[in-house]
Amino acid sequence: xxxxxxxxxxxxxxxxxxxxxxxxxxxxxxRFFCRYGFMGLLGIFFAAMMFFLTGYGxxxxxxxxxxxxxxxxxxxxxxxxxxxxxxxxxxxFLLLMLAAMLAGGAEAIKSLVGINxxxxxxxxxxxxxxVFISGNExxxxxxxxxxxxxxxxxxxLSACITSNDKSGFNYLSFKGTNEKGAFLSAFVYxxxxxxxxxxxxxxxxxxxxxxxxxxxxxxxxxxLLAIALFLYMCMSRKFDALCQNPIPMLxxxxxxxxxxxxxxxxxxFGAVFTTAIGCGFGILNRLNGFGINSISCVIIMITSALxxxxxxxxxxxxxxxxxxxxxxxxxxxxxxxxxxxx
Numbered sequence: 001x002x003x004x005x006x007x008x009x010x011x012x013x014x015x016x017x018x019x020x021x022x023x024x025x026x027x028x029x030x031r032f033f034c035r036y037g038f039m040g041l042l043g044i045f046f047a048a049m050m051f052f053l054t055g056y057g058x059x060x061x062x063x064x065x066x067x068x069x070x071x072x073x074x075x076x077x078x079x080x081x082x083x084x085x086x087x088x089x090x091x092x093f094l095l096l097m098l099a100a101m102l103a104g105g106a107e108a109i110k111s112l113v114g115i116n117x118x119x120x121x122x123x124x125x126x127x128x129x130x131v132f133i134s135g136n137e138x139x140x141x142x143x144x145x146x147x148x149x150x151x152x153x154x155x156x157l158s159a160c161i162t163s164n165d166k167s168g169f170n171y172l173s174f175k176g177t178n179e180k181g182a183f184l185s186a187f188v189y190x191x192x193x194x195x196x197x198x199x200x201x202x203x204x205x206x207x208x209x210x211x212x213x214x215x216x217x218x219x220x221x222x223x224l225l226a227i228a229l230f231l232y233m234c235m236s237r238k239f240d241a242l243c244q245n246p247i248p249m250l251x252x253x254x255x256x257x258x259x260x261x262x263x264x265x266x267x268x269f270g271a272v273f274t275t276a277i278g279c280g281f282g283i284l285n286r287l288n289g290f291g292i293n294s295i296s297c298v299i300i301m302i303t304s305a306l307x308x309x310x311x312x313x314x315x316x317x318x319x320x321x322x323x324x325x326x327x328x329x330x331x332x333x334x335x336x337x338x339x340x341x342x
Contacts, residue, residue, distance in 0.1 A: 007212035010201070011219025012147040014055055017197045017278030018224055019150060020101055022317050024271035026242070026249035029231045032189040034239055037176030041232060043186035048225035050190040052217050054332050057339030058201040059213035069285045073202035077334040086331065091286050093195050093324045094279045098301070099308035100316035101276040107247075107313050108268050112261070121309055125302045128276050132284065132298045146270045151226055153267040157249075158230035160256050162237065169237045176239065191328030192321050196275065198331065199282025 022028040033040035033047075058073070067073040070090065074083035102121050109120035207213040235248050242248035253264035280301060287297040308316075 006208065007215025008219050009144055010059070010207060010212070010216035011223070012144045013200055013278070014197055014216060014220030015147045015223040016274030017200055018051070018193045018220075018275070019147070019227070019271040020097070020104070020275030022100075022104075022321065023227075023231075023275075024150070024249065024268040025104070025247040026231055026235050026252075027247065027317065028189065028321075029228055030235055030243060030248055032185045033182075033228070033232055034235050035176045035243065036178050036182035036185060037174045037236075038172055039179075039182035040176060040185075041171060041174075041229075041236075043182040044225065044228045044232060046183055047186040047190050047228070048221045050187065050332070051193075051224055052221035053340075054190065054194055054335055055197070055201060055220055056213055056217035057335040058198060059207040059216055060210070060339050061335070062202045063207045063209060063213060067202050069289075070199040070202050070282060071286070071289070073198065074331075077331075077338045086327070087286070089324075089327055090195050090198065091283065093192075093320070093327075094199070094282045095301070095304060096308060096316060096320050097196055098276055098279040098283065098305040099311070100313060100320070101272045101279065102305055102309040103311070103313035103316060105269060105272040105276070106309070108250075108265060108272070112265050121306055124272070124276070125306055127273065128280060129298055129302055131277055132280055133295060146274050147223060150267055150270055150274075151223055153263050153270075154227045154230040157253060157256070157260055157263055157267070158234050160260055161234045161252055164256065165237050167237070171233075171236065174236050174239070176236075177243065187329065188322060188325035191332055192325035193328070194332055194335075195324055195328045196278055196282065199285055200278050 033043050036043060061067070061077065062073065065076055067076060071083065071087050074086050074090075077083075078086065102124055103117075105124040106117045106120035109115060109123065110117050113120075201216075207216055231249065234252055235242055238248075238252065242251060245251055249264055249268070250261075253261045280298075283301045284294070284297050287300065288294065292300070
């Protein structure tokens with residue numbers, strides 16, 4: 001029974017690291033899927049399959065070889081020198097993504113509560129600080145609560161938007177703006193998300209056997225599939241009006257009403273928070289290796305992320321995510337090769 005719960009808990013943590021400001025805002029779904037029309041819908045299923053294979057591959061390698069952190073894991077699948085380079089790149093990406101989460105969360109708080117961005121960033125940073133000084137168990141508990149809530153919120157929001165749309169929209173005939181590249185786009189999307197998920201999944205406590213690894217990979221990939229499908233259903237119906245908007249789901253939720261705008265806020269903020277926790281987990285694993293005490297590591301991490309967050313949410317997302325996606329593709333290749341073919 002304990003292993004059953006562990007598998008689901010790890011799956012929710014997996015899901016939580018992928019869900020972030022870009023996902024919940026609708027920006028990632030719009031950029032990587034909706035613009036490919038109906039082929040983008042197929043791309044969502046392809047991405048879910050890749051999340052399952054890669055997630056299970058990471059967990060399988062971890063429980064068989066008892067890796068303790070991402071450095072050991074990368075060393076095992078790549079070799080010493082490539083692993084050192086990729087570990088540094090992953091660290092940089094995690095820190096920049098944590099900064100993007102602080103910036104995105106601050107924008108959401110500012111737009112709905114009215115306080116300035118710097119104060120909002122400090123509030124979110126304090127919450128993250130509290131979670132990490134409380135220990136790793138609190139991280140798992142938060143994701144176990146938030147991820148099902150995110151799924152439920154996306155279902156409610158999608159149902160309201162689609163039920164109010166009387167246009168007779170047909171998903172099969174939806175063209176988007178790009179005719180080719182849907183599956184490559186989906187693969188890049190999975191690739192940069194694996195960079196953030198890897199540090200959480202490759203710890204020795206993530207999965208103890210094949211059954212818990214399968215449950216974790218299935219829980220995470222199916223949960224992500226469900227949320228992505230519901231967001232796609234919403235945004236594809238209003239594609240022309242939303243394709244240039246940085247936060248399309250905020251626009252849609254405001255059209256439905258103030259209650260649903262509040263639902264969107266908790267969806268967005270929860271996604272930002274879970275991803276920030278996942279990124280922070282990976283950053284702390286690396287900082288702890290320098291012999292710095294845990295509280296000092298948390299302070300260094302959050303201070304650095306706050307400084308970088310001043311670059312702004314849109315700039316961080318648009319300039320960073322696709323570039324690191326191609327780097328993450330190398331990790332996916334090595335993971336699948338080692339887990340299923342060696």
